[in-house]
Amino acid sequence: VFIPLRGDEWRVFVFVLAFCLCNCFLPSTTIWKQGSTARLQCTVKGSPELHSTWFLNNSELSTGGRHAVGLKDGVATLEIHDVLLTDSGNYTCEVLNECGCESCSIKVTVKGVSKPPSFRKELLSTEAVRGSVAVLECEIAGSAPLEVSWKKNKKRLSSDKKYSIVSQGSLASLEIQSFESADTGEYECVVSNEVGSATSKSVLKQKEPARILEKAASISVTAGDSATLECTVSGSPELKVKWFKDGKEMIGGRKYKIAVKENTAILKILAADKGDTSEYKMEVSNKVGKDECTCSVTVIGRF
Numbered sequence: 001v002f003i004p005l006r007g008d009e010w011r012v013f014v015f016v017l018a019f020c021l022c023n024c025f026l027p028s029t030t031i032w033k034q035g036s037t038a039r040l041q042c043t044v045k046g047s048p049e050l051h052s053t054w055f056l057n058n059s060e061l062s063t064g065g066r067h068a069v070g071l072k073d074g075v076a077t078l079e080i081h082d083v084l085l086t087d088s089g090n091y092t093c094e095v096l097n098e099c100g101c102e103s104c105s106i107k108v109t110v111k112g113v114s115k116p117p118s119f120r121k122e123l124l125s126t127e128a129v130r131g132s133v134a135v136l137e138c139e140i141a142g143s144a145p146l147e148v149s150w151k152k153n154k155k156r157l158s159s160d161k162k163y164s165i166v167s168q169g170s171l172a173s174l175e176i177q178s179f180e181s182a183d184t185g186e187y188e189c190v191v192s193n194e195v196g197s198a199t200s201k202s203v204l205k206q207k208e209p210a211r212i213l214e215k216a217a218s219i220s221v222t223a224g225d226s227a228t229l230e231c232t233v234s235g236s237p238e239l240k241v242k243w244f245k246d247g248k249e250m251i252g253g254r255k256y257k258i259a260v261k262e263n264t265a266i267l268k269i270l271a272a273d274k275g276d277t278s279e280y281k282m283e284v285s286n287k288v289g290k291d292e293c294t295c296s297v298t299v300i301g302r303f
């Protein structure tokens with residue numbers, strides 16, 4: 001700036017306007033993933049930088065542990081390894097140079113890594129009693145929020161008079177009111193969250209009453225031989241089988257062997273004698289039904 005004095009005298013003022021910008025740049029927000037390595041870079045423009053400092057919510061960060069800080073060629077760097085959820089906050093880079101101090105901040109949010117849904121306990125295939133409440137239950141796991149839906153024969157169910165869909169903590173259940181044969185079928189529990197879904201399946205059947213499919217045949221045996229009576233039975237477990245002789249329940253032991261193998265009820269009379277000639281009754285039962293049949297054993301000859 002020239003200021004005229006007298007004649008051709010001038011006073012010259014020279015203002016030294018050093019190019020002394022001291023700006024740093026950071027985006028305003030960012031998201032880090034839990035477990036990853038995160039890096040923040042603050043670009044410093046201006047006269048040579050002297051020093052840079054990083055802060056998280058106003059407490060200083062320095063190299064050590066999971067943190068590393070650096071300053072090189074106008075770039076201040078903060079590196080954080082193995083990012084934790086608690087690393088969320090307001091990060092500030094403060095740069096000091098001849099001109100003074102400048103800072104910039106960034107808001108960091110650490111996002112947890114979501115776990116896909118899974119079943120801690122799968123649905124079990126079960127048999128239900130007609131007229132009762134049938135309950136299907138499973139235990140689910142995974143990152144919240146978890147969405148649970150139920151399907152029967154691939155068709156989605158909703159809560160109504162027939163179905164109650166219940167979720168309590170990690171337990172998910174479906175209650176079917178007054179079970180009937182139309183309620184038999186394949187049921188699915190589908191659990192989903194933002195990263196995936198999982199399905200557990202079960203088959204729901206109606207408890208079948210105990211029944212005799214094939215009666216024991218009446219037989220003749222020679223004294224001293226063994227006599228075997230066999231009937232084929234069916235029905236949902238548990239099946240109870242009882243044999244009677246002359247109206248009295250028989251007890252397995254030395255003389256009589258009583259067994260149920262696969263679906264066959266067996267009574268074996270060892271070393272039959274005259275006294276074993278009789279009518280025999282077999283009774284099979286379970287929770288939902290009962291059936292019975294009779295046959296005879298004739299022991300012949302050589303007494």
Ligand SMILES: *[C@@H]1O[C@H](CO)[C@@H](O)[C@H](O)[C@H]1NC(C)=O
Nearest residue numbers: 056057058086087088089090
């Ligand atoms: C920093 O402050 C934010 C906002 O107040 C808070 O959510 C976060 O937990 C703080 N982080 C640390 C490490 O103190």
Ligand SMILES: *[C@@H]1O[C@H](CO)[C@@H](O)[C@H](O)[C@H]1NC(C)=O
Nearest residue numbers: 057058090091092105106107
């Ligand atoms: C972050 O911290 C800086 C320095 O303390 C402050 O100026 C800024 O407002 C803070 N930002 C947020 C989002 O809290």
